[in-house]
Amino acid sequence: MRIRCPLCGERDRREYYYQGDALALNRPDADTSDHEWDDYVHNRINPVGQTRDLWQHSGGCGAWLIVSRDTVSHEVFSVELAKARQEGTQ
Amino acid sequence: MMKFSAFRILKEGLPGNKGWTPHWRNPDPKPAYDAIIIGGGGHGLSTAYYLAKNHGFTNIAVLEKGWLGGGNIGRNTTIVRANYFLPGNSEFYSHSLKLWENLEQELNYNAMLSQRGILSLLHSDGQFYTAARRGNSMLIQGDDARLIHRDELREMVPYLDYEQSRFPIKGALFHPRGGTARHDAVAWGYARGADQRGVDLIQNCEVTGIDIENGKVTGVQTTRGTIKAPKVAIVVAGRSSQVAAMAGMRLPIETHVLQAFVTEGLKPIVDHVISFGMGHFYISQSDKGGLVFGGDLDFYASYAQRGNLPTVEEVMRAGMTLMPALGKAKVLRSWGGVMDMSADGSPVIDKTQTKGLFLNCGWCYGGFKAVPASGVATAHLMATGRHHQMADMYRLDRFQTGYRLMDEEASGSQHNLH
Ligand SMILES: Cc1cc2nc3c(=O)[nH]c(=O)nc-3n(C[C@H](O)[C@H](O)[C@H](O)COP(=O)(O)OP(=O)(O)OC[C@H]3O[C@@H](n4cnc5c(N)ncnc54)[C@H](O)[C@@H]3O)c2cc1C
């Protein structure tokens, strides 16, 4: 599997650290219900097919990336900077 | 019904082994059962067996989308052990190992249990202290454990590289009753035992929906039609999220690939199971002579049932660090299985919000050793509505309350780090 970092270009999967589902970016408010925290910290859709997850280009520029890919074929559809997504510039 | 014995093998062997018959029937599904188990892996089959044997449920079915034993039960590296530390896990795996020790008599089936002992390697004083603590908790649980220092270890396993610069080997925590078993035989033994007691084992039958009326389960939709039952258990390992979603649930599970490798058959060299935690590597030798080894997950969510090269390289590298002689052996095959990684690394055996619907999942890469106790516990829960004492802490709500999460490796709530 190869992932194209928007800053560095296409690199081997080994340069990246996998964090998990990109829902990690949607941290709930501190006083939200146990149920919502449970969904945020533990519960996952865990799809067969297209998924969005969070990777860090740890062996490169260090940027956090949102990678959209297929969990069966390992095809990578798109990669975007998590920062850009959070700042709403993309 | 055919009973296996040494005499029987002789008797069948003389006329050229032509008298053996299939070990179980291959029935079509009935329209309704008293209970349905989704998933014909180790846990589903043992659950069916103990439902029939311990609780008298004989009008039940196991629904398997492929063939019996085609999932992780037939893909694992067969290590059985009771060296867990945390309350909840400790008593469960201890109970399971005792069931293993009597399994062949119980099933009249050769599961090839081999208690060759497990050596978990240690490299520093700090590791010795934590291993002493783990070993003590194993002893308190009634299992066996012994700290071994370098000289003794060297006599037991002389072929390791003790002087390697990165992780020089200082000793090991020895668990003599741990070992291996024949994975397929465990599935087949339980399948045969369940079938003998009247359980319908239905293959090529994928569950595609779970029928729920007024908060109560009424049956399932399958590729072979609707099947009714007042009790349904989801026991599908790596596919848990998909099947649970059919009942509107989202689980604390992420599915990851774990790979394993086997070499050509060699003369006996590795007499134990050796676990090299620092290198994320473990190895044993099968009775056929193949060196069976593996390492870590591929590290990202995947259903591919095959692995990627980076992990292959990493495992080989760790193997060569530990045991340079390994480089002379030819790898024959590698494969992968899809693991139901739970958020705290421990499993779930519980009821669900839907009445009559039960959940067995989250076995990560350690569910083979759990097969006997998990079957007993899941059957007990389905039949009596109460949690079995030795599996009492495998509750789903621990993730919501945060009370009694069982994170054996203290790695936090990231699914791939357990
Ligand atoms: C490479 C590898 C090495 C391992 N090593 C060890 C080890 O050394 N020791 C250890 O203790 N554990 C080990 N494990 C883990 C262990 O194999 C698993 O935890 C355990 O087998 C999972 O339970 P199971 O046997 O019920 O799963 P499976 O055999 O996977 O059974 C689940 C079944 O459900 C079926 N299914 C899925 N969806 C549906 C559906 N919709 N309808 C009908 N059926 C369905 C599947 O086809 C499958 O047959 C290893 C796993 C792997 C992959």
Ligand SMILES: [Zn+2]
């Ligand atoms: Zn980069």
